[in-house]
Amino acid sequence: MAVDPGTPLRADARRNRDQIIAAARTMFVAQGPDAPMEEIARAAAVGVGTLYRRFPDRETLIREVALDSFTRAMEEARASIEEEPTAWDALVRFVRYSREFRLSIHLAMISAQAGAVIRDDPTTERFRRVLLSDLDHMVKGAQAEGQVRPDIGTGDVALLFVLLMRQLPHQLDSIDGAAERCMALMLDGLRAQPGSPLPNRPITCEDLLP
Amino acid sequence: MAVDPGTPLRADARRNRDQIIAAARTMFVAQGPDAPMEEIARAAAVGVGTLYRRFPDRETLIREVALDSFTRAMEEARASIEEEPTAWDALVRFVRYSREFRLSIHLAMISAQAGAVIRDDPTTERFRRVLLSDLDHMVKGAQAEGQVRPDIGTGDVALLFVLLMRQLPHQLDSIDGAAERCMALMLDGLRAQPGSPLPNRPITCEDLLP
DNA sequence: GAGAAGCGGAAGGTAATCCTCCGCATACTC
DNA sequence: GAGTATGCGGAGGATTACCTTCCGCTTCTC
Structure with missing residues (x-):
């Protein structure tokens, strides 16, 4: 066994x-x-x-899939950072095109069960933290470039994309480009224009690592 | 029986x-x-x-709850339109503060099962359409005011808020004001600043009424 | 205070999923 | 190419979660 x-x-x-x-x-x-x-x-x-x-058992399977997915997502994050001219471009590429990011964030955050399984395993948890810190790097970089509004934290970005990553209900998912449009609208919400003042304090990376 | x-x-x-x-x-x-x-x-x-x-049976219960919720949501929509000075304010008030809107959209769109139950009942379906057309009214009004970017449709707004209305995962839901911040960021994405061009065509009300 | 209307929750039925077990098949070794 | 360890499939018993019914008791109403 x-x-x-x-x-x-x-x-x-x-x-x-x-x-x-x-x-x-x-x-x-x-x-x-x-x-x-x-x-x-x-x-x-x-x-x-x-x-x-x-x-x-299921937990082992989840853990192994998560490990695999985190590894790939990290590679994609690194590639985005290195190959794109600005941090903003890297961020967009990463959140927009990375299926792996999608799965990672899904596993890491959405399901309470999977979340616990991952957090209880030191290896997986370490990978998850590295991934988050890569995201943090991109967000802070894009803020320094003046592309992302200064009143948000990496946690806000993660949160927004957790929402987006969920499977849309069937009826809506079939509408052409629905997910892409939502993504674009969210990215616009993050940009540096004045916009409206946000309530509460920024949600940081640390908020996601309790 | x-x-x-x-x-x-x-x-x-x-x-x-x-x-x-x-x-x-x-x-x-x-x-x-x-x-x-x-x-x-x-x-x-x-x-x-x-x-x-x-x-x-469950279907009857869903239908009755939906009917009840649609009715209340319609009342809130009407009140928002009448009491707020601009269409934009009405829209914000409606999507932001209406728990009923939350439930309605949840029932109407998110679950395939509930969606079918509702669409198969003529009364509930009629209410749902009225509700959507109220939303349409607010969105178009806010666009006419120049508060909402012109390249979106009511369907985009609905879609965005379907995403937002989902319960956040437990761990994230406990972060102070997380939902409010997401809401604010999404609203900013809808505003009239140039932003980035959106992919595909606007999603309209009709797209949601197949 | 009598009878109709309503109530609660135990219990039987059903469906989905988990996980084990064992006879058969396949890949590696010499 | 023969022998053996390793691996394979999937039927089926166990478990769980949930649905729904039913009937003796309670509560309203007149």
């Missing part, structure tokens, strides 16, 4: 494991981390037995 | 019915329209039996 005894996996087992993680990622985005194990297995073209052999 | 034979309800029965609707409303906001019947009954300080006697 132990999962990683050090001996390398057989080739087919390795392949199956990867398929399971990929399927679970897709499923978690679409249905949240409560998606039935059986459906995940089916999506991975694998029997439930195989799923349970590799990931003895 | 028939529910409304015309004979007026006994006083205690009437009271219980009101309590049930109130409890269901609260529950639907917090948990969505799948909230367990038993919990709704408990919140109404009533036995499940009583709940089922008055509302023979």
Whole structure:
């Protein structure tokens, strides 16, 4: 029942494991981390037995998917920062185009269950913090450039995008470009024009790391 | 088993019915329209039996709660339009302070199940349309005033607030004023400053009424 | 105070999901 | 190419959550 005894996996087992993680990622985005194990297995073209052999319970699966996703998101964040000319451009690219960001934030924040699983695991939690600090870097940079209004914190940005990342209700999701338009409107809300004064104090990174 | 034979309800029965609707409303906001019947009954300080006697199934309950909520939301919309000096102020007041708006939009759009129940009932559906056209009135008015950017439609506004109306994840909901800040940021995104050009065409009222 | 109307909540039914187990299949080793 | 360890699938028992009904008791109303 132990999962990683050090001996390398057989080739087919390795392949199956990867398929399971990929399927679970897709499923978690679409249905949240409560998606039935059986459906995940089916999506991975694998029997439930195989799923349970590799990931003895749901928590393990969530943790592994999260780890995988955080890693990819971090890579995308780094690439955005390095390749885009300004911090604002990097921020836009990251929040707008990163499916991985989407899944990460979903796993890290939206579901209470998944959130707890992730926070209770030191490794995953460390990755999550690195990811948040990358986001912080972009936001602060964009503020320094004068592109983002000064009265917000990184927490505000994360919060806004947590909202946006949720699956839209079916009827609405089918409208062309709905999600893109919402995203654009939110980004405009973040920009540096005067706008209206915001209530309360900015929500910072630390607010998200209790 | 028939529910409304015309004979007026006994006083205690009437009271219980009101309590049930109130409890269901609260529950639907917090948990969505799948909230367990038993919990709704408990919140109404009533036995499940009583709940089922008055509302023979979940659909009936959803329909009645929706009807009640749409009616109140329409009243609030009318009051906003009449009492506020500008259409923009009316819009802000309505989306910002109306709990009823919150519930209505929740019921009407978010849950596929509830959405179908509502759309299949002619009365509820008519109310829903009136509500949407009130919103349309406010948005177009605010655009005419130059307060809202011209490149959006009422559907965009509805969409944005559908997102916002969702319950935030627990951890985030406890942060002071998080919801208010998100709301303010979204409203700023709607304002008339140039901002960035939006992708796709505006989403109109009609897009929401298929 | 009598009868109609209403009440509560135990209990049986149903559906969805979890997870285990074991006979069969496949990949690696020599 | 034969032998063996490793891995596979998916049926099925266990569990859980929820729905809904039913009936003996209570509360209104006249």
